[in-house]
Amino acid sequence: MSRTDGGGRQGRARALASRLNGRPLVLVGMMGAGKTTVGRRLAARLGRQFIDSDEEIERAAQMSIPEIFEQRGEGEFRAGEMRVIARLLKEKDIVLATGGGAFVNADTRALVKAGAVSVWLKADLDVLFERVSRRSNRPLLKTADPRGTLEKLIEDRYPIYAEADLTVVSRDVPQDNVAGDVIVALLDHFKKEQA
Ligand SMILES: Nc1ncnc2c1ncn2[C@@H]1O[C@H](COP(=O)(O)OP(=O)(O)O)[C@@H](O)[C@H]1O
Ligand SMILES: O=C(O)C1=C[C@@H](OP(=O)(O)O)[C@@H](O)[C@H](O)C1
Numbered sequence: 001m002s003r004t005d006g007g008g009r010q011g012r013a014r015a016l017a018s019r020l021n022g023r024p025l026v027l028v029g030m031m032g033a034g035k036t037t038v039g040r041r042l043a044a045r046l047g048r049q050f051i052d053s054d055e056e057i058e059r060a061a062q063m064s065i066p067e068i069f070e071q072r073g074e075g076e077f078r079a080g081e082m083r084v085i086a087r088l089l090k091e092k093d094i095v096l097a098t099g100g101g102a103f104v105n106a107d108t109r110a111l112v113k114a115g116a117v118s119v120w121l122k123a124d125l126d127v128l129f130e131r132v133s134r135r136s137n138r139p140l141l142k143t144a145d146p147r148g149t150l151e152k153l154i155e156d157r158y159p160i161y162a163e164a165d166l167t168v169v170s171r172d173v174p175q176d177n178v179a180g181d182v183i184v185a186l187l188d189h190f191k192k193e194q195a
């Protein structure tokens with residue numbers, strides 16, 4: 001990478017930091033969109049702390065997400081998810097990756113909309129299915145037809161994710177490039193907001 005590229009990157013990160021003024025950046029979207037992995041890259045590029053709400057919930061409950069769903073049920077998971085996100089939104093200068101269902105919950109969505117800048121990482125069914133098929137840690141997809149389940153979730157959730165402040169396509173390119181796409185899209189968003 002040339003010196004100019006490095007300067008451009010840093011310049012964009014600084015410009016964005018000033019626009020955000022400490023406000024949390026929150027990633028929303030389907031399972032497999034890349035919220036956790038792209039979010040980590042994004043935080044590194046912006047010099048922000050990265051937090052994943054699923055990891056926070058697992059730490060608080062001392063159980064894995066599949067165990068929480070199995071032993072406590074989805075209702076309790078969603079209530080815990082909202083509490084954890086409400087607490088995390090009080091932090092400054094963070095990138096927060098949420099679980100795919102968090103923004104779908106009306107109360108959690110209201111908290112995110114009020115206290116953060118939200119980005120929908122969007123990907124289509126084929127891309128998502130290929131990615132989630134790599135691991136079996138998503139209890140909602142433990143059905144007879146996981147692809148059909150994912151398709152139905154997309155149908156239900158896309159209109160809700162569209163309420164995020166902006167949308168970035170999670171392309172099948174290195175995750176650092178997707179993080180770069182998010183930074184460019186955010187700067188563009190703030191420019192438009194100012195115009
Ligand atoms: N842009 C990308 N290109 C290729 N693979 C990706 C990309 N983003 C994420 N992945 C992979 O997809 C899987 C799910 O990513 P993850 O970050 O856990 O998604 P989420 O948190 O949105 O469910 C992981 O194996 C990750 O490495
Ligand atoms: O879409 C969902 O409802 C869920 C997504 C998961 O997080 P990721 O989106 O990070 O996979 C996790 O919170 C849980 O399995 C439920």
Ligand SMILES: [Mg+2]
Nearest residue numbers: 035036098099
């Ligand atoms: Mg995740």
